[in-house]
């Protein structure tokens with residue numbers, strides 16, 4: 130029998146309680162998120178319903194408003210909360226947050242640094258992943274955004290999270306941590322932080338940058354290569370296509386989110402180690418003045434795809450196995 134955890138905002142299971150957030154979904158799929166309070170009413174566009182009809186009952190119930198509208202009741206998932214929460218800065222979307230957790234290898238107990246905290250969406254995902262035995266230190270240079278992030282994180286977890294520290298300041302000036310396992314950067318100019326990141330990470334640690342444009346991606350990748358403290362970076366993006374599945378009409382949805390951002394990961398080398406020679410010469414014209422020495426700095430495979438001729442077990446540093 131596995132250990133049981135007290136239900137609470139950080140372990141959202143069990144019957145619905147006073148103070149819990151729930152989302153009410155009407156038959157048209159419209160969602161309203163409310164915080165349950167004993168004795169309160171929630172007014173919809175047709176009639177109202179009593180919070181007491183929900184408190185003490187399980188998730189997944191249907192409650193009917195006085196106007197005859199049926200609402201499905203669930204606690205919001207983190208992905209629901211992240212896309213609906215109040216924003217200062219643009220948030221990391223769940224599809225990318227999931228990739229960051231997997232590809233930046235955020236594990237329970239990890240010591241993680243993040244910048245900028247923005248609206249706190251990624252902070253929530255990272256806190257979930259590091260758990261109560263890990264640490265997340267988030268830096269945000271704008272005080273107003275830091276306040277939004279703090280409110281969102283505390284709302285999601287039902288109060289201050291014991292593993293979270295939020296600092297107002299620019300990461301490159303304010304960082305105090307050393308021996309960090311992972312650094313996650315979501316900001317305009319991550320290349321400005323590479324010195325600070327290199328000093329903070331343990332050998333074998335990993336930096337992950339999330340950027341919106343190809344020019345930023347290029348600058349981060351080249352900055353990591355030039356820095357000397359990192360193994361070959363891996364750059365990629367993900368696309369999620371939802372499907373319409375109804376009877377014989379089974380096809381991709383007509384609409385999708387075409388672009389959010391690019392992700393770059395790189396591992397921290399041990400001190401004094403220089404990256405091994407790359408096996409492939411850069412494509413002609415990949416760098417402005419090709420001297421032949423670039424063999425050590427890149428392979429011209431700027432598409433971020435692992436090279437086609439790399440077979441499992443032989444992957445290049447920075448690329449996952451094919």
Ligand SMILES: C[S@@+](CC[C@H](N)C(=O)[O-])C[C@H]1O[C@@H](n2cnc3c(N)ncnc32)[C@H](O)[C@@H]1O
Pocket residue numbers: 218219220221244245246247248249250251252268269270271274298299300301315316317318322
């Ligand atoms: C796109 S937002 C981050 C959104 C956040 N990841 C989320 O999911 O809510 C980028 C944030 O980085 C902050 N920022 C930019 N450069 C920074 C730096 N060097 N140190 C700390 N914060 C920085 C900006 O003020 C902005 O709030």
